[in-house]
Amino acid sequence: AQSVAQPEDQVNVAEGNPLTVKCTYSVSGNPYLFWYVQYPNRGLQFLLKYITGDNLVKGSYGFEAEFNKSQTSFHLKKPSALVSDSALYFCAVRDPGGSQGNLIFGKGTKLSVKP
Amino acid sequence: NAGVMQNPRHLVRRRGQEARLRCSPMKGHSHVYWYRQLPEEGLKFMVYLQKENIIDESGMPKERFSAEFPKEGPSILRIQQVVRGDSAAYFCASSSQGEGEAFFGQGTRLTVV
Numbered sequence: 001a002q003s004v005a006q007p008e009d010q011v012n013v014a015e016g017n018p019l020t021v022k023c024t025y026s027v028s029g030n031p032y033l034f035w036y037v038q039y040p041n042r043g044l045q046f047l048l049k050y051i052t053g054d055n056l057v058k059g060s061y062g063f064e065a066e067f068n069k070s071q072t073s074f075h076l077k078k079p080s081a082l083v084s085d086s087a088l089y090f091c092a093v094r095d096p097g098g099s100q101g102n103l104i105f106g107k108g109t110k111l112s113v114k115p
Numbered sequence: 116n117a118g119v120m121q122n123p124r125h126l127v128r129r130r131g132q133e134a135r136l137r138c139s140p141m142k143g144h145s146h147v148y149w150y151r152q153l154p155e156e157g158l159k160f161m162v163y164l165q166k167e168n169i170i171d172e173s174g175m176p177k178e179r180f181s182a183e184f185p186k187e188g189p190s191i192l193r194i195q196q197v198v199r200g201d202s203a204a205y206f207c208a209s210s211s212q213g214e215g216e217a218f219f220g221q222g223t224r225l226t227v228v
Binding site: 004034036041042043044045046049090092099100101102103104105106107108 | 119121146148150155156157158159160163170171173174206208210216217218219220221222
């Protein structure tokens, strides 16, 4: 069965330091991978996706993610964290054999960036 | 271009009542998806619709839940005879054709008392 794991419930980072939010997946075939961010009382906002091509994907707000097929990972990264990056981050995967929009989400990782 | 609009934002229903959640997709989007987010959990896919058609309802509970996306008007997620376990945030998303990313609404928070 397809699944997504975000092993950390919370990540704490000092402003200006690099941040990593981890995501691993399990899916048959080649996955479509996504990162979304959710601010309090808001809907999810799309950050970036990997479908095919370059393993390093650049997205919104300076975020990037690296697809690692051998480790089945798709970690989200940012070189220098901002306090305004504090939010809930969700990794999602879609089985290319599944219907469009049938995304499987991880439980989310709360990112806290302190000044 | 307004984003995905969901209403109401908050909905309180007594056990046994019906809940109707509305979603207006972004202009030009003909694909709508509904997700449910239970407390402390990630989003769970419920249903994928295109205009007048249900494409994938593999995540919908077999009873009491239904969804539609008529030719005119918003998509509706309907929950009949609500129970306390239906309390959750329900998110709608929309996309254009192809592999475009889904844009999410702000959600409807349903509380069953």
